[in-house]
Amino acid sequence: MSLLWLRVAVFLYGTAALAVVPAALYDRPRWRHLAIPVAVLAVLFHFVSLTETLNAAHHSFPVDTHETQSVLGLLFALAFLLVYWRYRTFALGIFLLPLAFLLGLLPAFRPGLETANIPGLQSGWLFLHIALLLAAYAALFVSLVASVLYLIQERRLKSKSLSTATIKLPPLATIDSIALKSLLIGFPCMTAGLLIGSLLAQISYGAAYFGDPKILLAFAMWLAYIGMIYIRRHSGLRGRRAVYLSSFVFMVILCVWAANQFSVVHRFPTP
């Protein structure tokens, strides 16, 4: 059943992703009225699907990249709704909703097989560990998208081409606020996610897990994240350099993600 709900959610993500383009860029009211309810519905179906998966899993927790992708998609959609609720802007949806659609597509039609069936492991804590870290990744991605939008809007304002282009983007201050606030939300998520992960690994693997490449990279990522927040808050970094910095930290995160291939801790058996 969970797969069916996920498929419905993916279809709705696709619809919302299409509706959000005219809503955001050309301020078309009809599309605006479509995009939000459809996105909300998609999130609900996705949530139902996820709950069913978790209920069914018990100790066999789905940790395949497909499943985590799907959760990440849900987080992106939630981030879009959150930003809309707070700032009344659709612009981020242009990036976030298609991503939610794409990230849900594979798990909906080709579910993964890997499960973490680790004796003694509290699946609730494990889920929290994964969800918090994914939330931190999503927050960073939102910040990156906002930084790119800032750059685009800044260029348009500087080139004075606003009269010819009909495309509407949120004010610079709004985009800047989204970029910074999403980082600030992402930070506690990442910290808590890493702490829970460390404790779980401590229980399961002992001190040896500190030498794991993924763990080392994860802590490097945490430091980079702190560094980025510090720089943005204290030097008021905006525009081009903010995009570079966010991109750099984002690359670090991608490395952490990819490090599953070399990690002992994050390799799970296929049944």
Next chain:
Amino acid sequence: MSENLVLLGINHNTAPIEVRERLAIPAGRLADATRSLSSVAGIREGLILSTCNRVELLTVQEGSPSENPDLLRFLHEYFAVPTATIRPHLYEFREREAVRHLFRVASSLDSMVVGEPQILGQVKESYTVARDVGAASTSLDRLLQSAFSVAKKIRTETQIGSNSVSIASVAVDLARKIFGSLSGKVVLLVGAGKMSELAVRHLIGHGASHLILANRTKARADDIASRFSGAAGKVEVIPFDALYDNAARADIVITSTGSPEHIFSRAQGVQFMQRRRARPMFFIDIAVPRDVDPKMNEVEGCFVYDIDDLQQVAQGNQADRNREAAAAEKIIADEVARYQQRLRTLDAVPAILALQQNAEEVRQAELTRTAKALAGMTPDQREAVEALTKSLTNKLLHPQIVALRKSAE
């Protein structure tokens, strides 16, 4: 009698701001420039209209068009700008076309932002200056009075000025694209001027609450402060010397001074950004010549819009006013025709006056000749004869006068 009316100028459509700022005349020098223009040989009357968007010389010339005074040379000599720089941007209108152009300018149809109200005041100001220095008399008086009434007619009979997308509201739109809400934003006004004050008023109307004023003349700044004290939450007058220490506090800087040099340089923009920790700053430069170095726009976080840039944005908002503009153009065409007709009627006036004078002389002579025969009349009878002769002369003259007027039309 044709008036030999010649209008020569450049405006925002024909010349970039770089050229216009070299020909701009500060308010204090307008009288001097008008005097110089009217002293050029061959010019009977002259008026100069100098605004941020245009410099126009309106002249009534003597002699035939072939021996017209060289107005381009006047511009070249007065402003020390090479003729080659000015010539490509220049337009010249004569007679009917000059009348039409002036009517369009005064009615704000030729404005950067069609329908904006300031231009009529600026035309009036130029006219007052020209009258004060003795450069405008009969012909320009007549023309300008007509221009003012046409402008008034257009304003009342069309909607052109009602939802006027002025420079001020364009500035507000841009500010909102940068800052989102203007609530609590700090506005710095450097210099003074109707348009800049209007922009400040709009910004305050949209939430800006703190106004800083810097003016070389403190009394002027105090005067502006008193006008804004009710509207803005906080109004502060700073000495002009303290401008650079205070500028970084402002989110929006509006400049409209008469300074021939830039007041804000690129390097200062960099400093402001350091002091503001890269929080954006919006410079609205209404001055011509410009007060803000255009290179400051390259500094990350600084957004510099001069009067031409504002026009560019404003143009995007004007489509819906084309209908009103068309109605206004129709009024202009009718009024130009009416004005020309009036001029031609005026041409017949000397002949009519001469005819009337001659008839009166004949009448008087005849009365004198028959004075003896009429001597026995009572005053009432004498009055009746007087009325009879007057009426006869008028009746006899009437067909000729009508014919003369008709031929003039």
